[in-house]
Amino acid sequence: MNENLKIIENMNIKAFQNDLISWFEREQRDLPWRKDQDPYKVWVSEIMLQQTKVDTVIPYFLNFIEQFPSIDELATADEEKVLKAWEGLGYYSRVRNLHSAVKEVKEKYESKVPDTPKGISSLKGVGPYTAGAILSIAYGKPEPAVDGNVMRVLSRILSIWEDIAKPSTRKVFEEAVRLLISKENPSYFNQALMELGALICTPTSPSCLLCPVREHCHAFEEGTQTELPVKTRKKSVKHVDLVAGLIVNKEGKILIHKRPNKGLLADLWEFPNIEKSQLFHPRRVLEDFLLDEYKIETEIRTSSFAKIDHVFSHLTWEIEVFAGEMVGKVQETSTLKLVTAEELGEYAFPVSHQKIWKEYQQMI
DNA sequence: AAGGCGTGGGG
DNA sequence: TCCCCAAGCCT
Numbered sequence: 135m136n137e138n139l140k141i142i143e144n145m146n147i148k149a150f151q152n153d154l155i156s157w158f159e160r161e162q163r164d165l166p167w168r169k170d171q172d173p174y175k176v177w178v179s180e181i182m183l184q185q186t187k188v189d190t191v192i193p194y195f196l197n198f199i200e201q202f203p204s205i206d207e208l209a210t211a212d213e214e215k216v217l218k219a220w221e222g223l224g225y226y227s228r229v230r231n232l233h234s235a236v237k238e239v240k241e242k243y244e245s246k247v248p249d250t251p252k253g254i255s256s257l258k259g260v261g262p263y264t265a266g267a268i269l270s271i272a273y274g275k276p277e278p279a280v281d282g283n284v285m286r287v288l289s290r291i292l293s294i295w296e297d298i299a300k301p302s303t304r305k306v307f308e309e310a311v312r313l314l315i316s317k318e319n320p321s322y323f324n325q326a327l328m329e330l331g332a333l334i335c336t337p338t339s340p341s342c343l344l345c346p347v348r349e350h351c352h353a354f355e356e357g358t359q360t361e362l363p364v365k366t367r368k369k370s371v372k373h374v375d376l377v378a379g380l381i382v383n384k385e386g387k388i389l390i391h392k393r394p395n396k397g398l399l400a401d402l403w404e405f406p407n408i409e410k411s412q413l414f415h416p417r418r419v420l421e422d423f424l425l426d427e428y429k430i431e432t433e434i435r436t437s438s439f440a441k442i443d444h445v446f447s448h449l450t451w452e453i454e455v456f457a458g459e460m461v462g463k464v465q466e467t468s469t470l471k472l473v474t475a476e477e478l479g480e481y482a483f484p485v486s487h488q489k490i491w492k493e494y495q496q497m498i
Numbered sequence: 499a500a501g502g503c504g505t506g507g508g509g
Numbered sequence: 510t511c512c513c514c515a516a517g518c519c520t
Binding site: 180181182184185186190191225227231258259261263264279283325328331332367 | 512513514515516517518
């Protein structure tokens, strides 16, 4: 056995499972994806919940399932509508992968979500955690579903001092779960570990006195619960200065651009923008960019109407925004459009550019 | 392995 | 204000 898992040898595993699952049966939150075990809905919820809080996900989940109630309806849905349903949730590659994987399930598996580790893991956007979550929650299979909650909870119960920021550490916890998981109810066991992490065994100031498994917890016994888990923090973020244009034509239509299908905010729409230059005034940089890149002649106002600060997980933006008018005409393409203010609502924008639009409306 | 990839909320 | 977090995955 792994040296990190010696505590398990002296655990009463049956009692641990029972205490944990009984607590979950009593205290679990009433969440929309817990209404049934439809593998499709479990799948959608697990993708949405990646790095995202329950409270944030709930309204998105309800709307998404209403719009796309089944594999077949999502598989045949218009890409732009699917992306719009994800607008504001972040990590947009999740929805692109989900849409693509759902199409694959429809074509290759007759619209039935695979129920084997190999099958489920082959789907785009389904990694080790999500595979285990779907297999255990939707299909009752005793597979580990190790997320941040599970690593935090088990690092405390089993006194595991490995750095959970290291990718290789997940395997230690998967092995632990394989030893601990209830074969009678793997679904509740996995969900209970995560629910415990969310409600009781929280990152800071865990509620040990309310914990249903504190008798089984080595960290509680030693008083080390606030020192665990060990997690090295990553380095600070870089900063980028942008200049953007809120450009309208003579009919008042607004110029928007679709971002590339890879990288940051892929496939989302934006107001034309470019990184600032040290050498030239932002207004001049924007003017040149619109002419060179889109062959658009513009008259840009002398002073900007807004400066938007936006923070991502790995970088920050400051966007200085200028209003302007097109002089001539544009050739519209699939990635460059002129739209009315009403039509803007049909396109998915990142939050940073939603801020631009709000500032513009206040200004005019 | 390590960095890219969003957003909103809490201490 | 700043830093960290929240049911990770991909390259």
